[in-house]
Amino acid sequence: MIISNVNVLVTDYDKAIDFYVNKLGFTLLCDVPVTAQQRWVRVAPQANSATVSALVLTKANAQQHHLVGNQAGDGVFLFLQSDDFWADYRRMQTAGVEFLEQPREEIYATVVIFRDGEGNKWDLLQPKNN
Incomplete structure (x- = not known):
């Protein structure tokens, strides 16, 4: 089994798609109307398999x-794991992602906290090879 989807509440579908696709570099997996007000929208960092975890x-x-914007209270809501932290960090900075701190080295990873388009806190991290 895998965790296939995580629900993220948004105020506007198109604004959220723009943030995840154009600022974080995610792939839009699907955008299907369900009702006049609802859509089934899935985005993911990588779309290279049918078992990809998505939002x-x-x-x-x-x-x-x-x-x-407050799905985890004041804590970090989700974790975006990187294979190249500094390249992803610089790309996200250039795209206008709001970072809440400077990157830091922890015992487990290089990490920095950022906000998504709705205000939820995320960690961008690259685990250390321990």
């Missing part, structure tokens, strides 16, 4: 709206 971008309803 499902879900437009928040009225009851969920207060959770947008």
Whole structure:
């Protein structure tokens, strides 16, 4: 088994797709209308297999709206693992991604916290080979 999808609440589908595709470099896997107000939108860092883990971008309803950008409270919500931290960091900086700190070396990885287009905190990290 794998974790195939993680739900991320958004306020606007097109704005969210723009952030994930154009700023983070993700691939748009699908964008299918479900109802007049809902779409099935999946994005992923890599689209090279049928078993790729993806984000499902879900437009928040009225009851969920207060959770947008705060899905993990004040903590880091998701972790984006890199094979080339510095190249990804520089590319994301150039694309206008908001970083909350300078990159740092931890015992387990090179890491930096950034915000997604809705305000959720993420870690960009490259694990150390221990």
